[in-house]
Amino acid sequence: MQALLTGKSALITGGTAGIGKAIACLYAAHGADVAIFGTNQTRAEEAVREIEAAKINPSQKVLYVLVDVSQSKEVERVIQELLTSWGKIDILVNNAGITRDNLLMKMSEEDWDLVLNVNLKSVYNTCRALTRPMMKARAGTIINISSVIGLTGNAGQVNYAASKSGMIGFTKSLAKELASRHVRANCIAPGYIETQMTEGLSTSVKEAVLSKIPLGHIGRPTDIAHAALFLGCDLSSYITGQVLAVDGGMVM
Numbered sequence: 001m002q003a004l005l006t007g008k009s010a011l012i013t014g015g016t017a018g019i020g021k022a023i024a025c026l027y028a029a030h031g032a033d034v035a036i037f038g039t040n041q042t043r044a045e046e047a048v049r050e051i052e053a054a055k056i057n058p059s060q061k062v063l064y065v066l067v068d069v070s071q072s073k074e075v076e077r078v079i080q081e082l083l084t085s086w087g088k089i090d091i092l093v094n095n096a097g098i099t100r101d102n103l104l105m106k107m108s109e110e111d112w113d114l115v116l117n118v119n120l121k122s123v124y125n126t127c128r129a130l131t132r133p134m135m136k137a138r139a140g141t142i143i144n145i146s147s148v149i150g151l152t153g154n155a156g157q158v159n160y161a162a163s164k165s166g167m168i169g170f171t172k173s174l175a176k177e178l179a180s181r182h183v184r185a186n187c188i189a190p191g192y193i194e195t196q197m198t199e200g201l202s203t204s205v206k207e208a209v210l211s212k213i214p215l216g217h218i219g220r221p222t223d224i225a226h227a228a229l230f231l232g233c234d235l236s237s238y239i240t241g242q243v244l245a246v247d248g249g250m251v252m
């Protein structure tokens with residue numbers, strides 16, 4: 001296997017579980033230094049062990065930072081520390097995300113704010129801290145993990161759908177701002193992927209989703225990681241401002 005990220009450094013938010021951890025492990029397996037942001041120490045330590053095991057070179061750096069990505073000042077501070085320590089971040093993956101589902105009629109302002117802050121304001125926070133150094137370096141790639149729900153909408157998820165559609169508009173605008181400096185920004189829109197986020201859904205909901213997937217099976221975190229590898233490496237150097245749905249054909 002050819003290593004596609006040798007010499008690159010990557011920051012993955014929500015890299016302690018599910019899709020983010022799969023991306024972190026695959027990036028390490030392709031030679032990158034990997035930093036993950038998360039909120040749970042036990043999960044972060046476990047993730048770092050898995051990422052370390054995936055490394056192909058002992059000199060590759062792996063670290064975690066406990067930080068709530070919705071908090072601008074904290075995010076700014078930890079990214080500055082990371083830049084001081086590593087000198088650069090080549091790949092930013094905004095993956096941290098949550099759901100607080102309810103019909104709009106019953107949705108509290110707290111659940112609206114929480115989902116918008118964790119899923120969307122976090123993207124503003126990390127991108128704002130990293131675009132200047134990426135522009136100066138005239139290199140870098142940003143990958144925002146949106147969702148097919150951001151493309152189609154879904155009853156019971158107005159907060160989540162708004163955050164995920166918002167990421168798409170944000171990414172396209174940022175791609176236009178950064179293209180002349182050779183910095184790229186793209187979205188991945190996962191369909192239904194087996195992680196903690198989806199394991200709580202009832203069997204009937206899972207069966208209903210499955211019936212809408214032309215490829216006939218639920219996705220795995222590695223399916224998203226493969227797309228994130230492509231968008232993170234130079235194989236995608238002529239692609240910016242795009243939304244890549246990785247969903248077994250659910251949305252086409």
Ligand code: NAD
Pocket residue numbers: 013014015016017018019020037038039040067068069070095096097098118145146147148189190191192193194195196197198
């Ligand atoms: P998950 O719940 O397994 O993992 C979410 C990660 O985000 C965890 O590492 C968690 O610690 C981190 N996180 C949550 N809140 C945070 C905060 N405030 N600050 C820092 N980190 C925080 O979820 P997943 O299924 O792996 O989802 C990852 C991303 O993919 C999310 O953005 C989600 O919306 C998106 N997505 C998932 C699916 C799916 O079917 N699983 C589908 C479409 C999109």
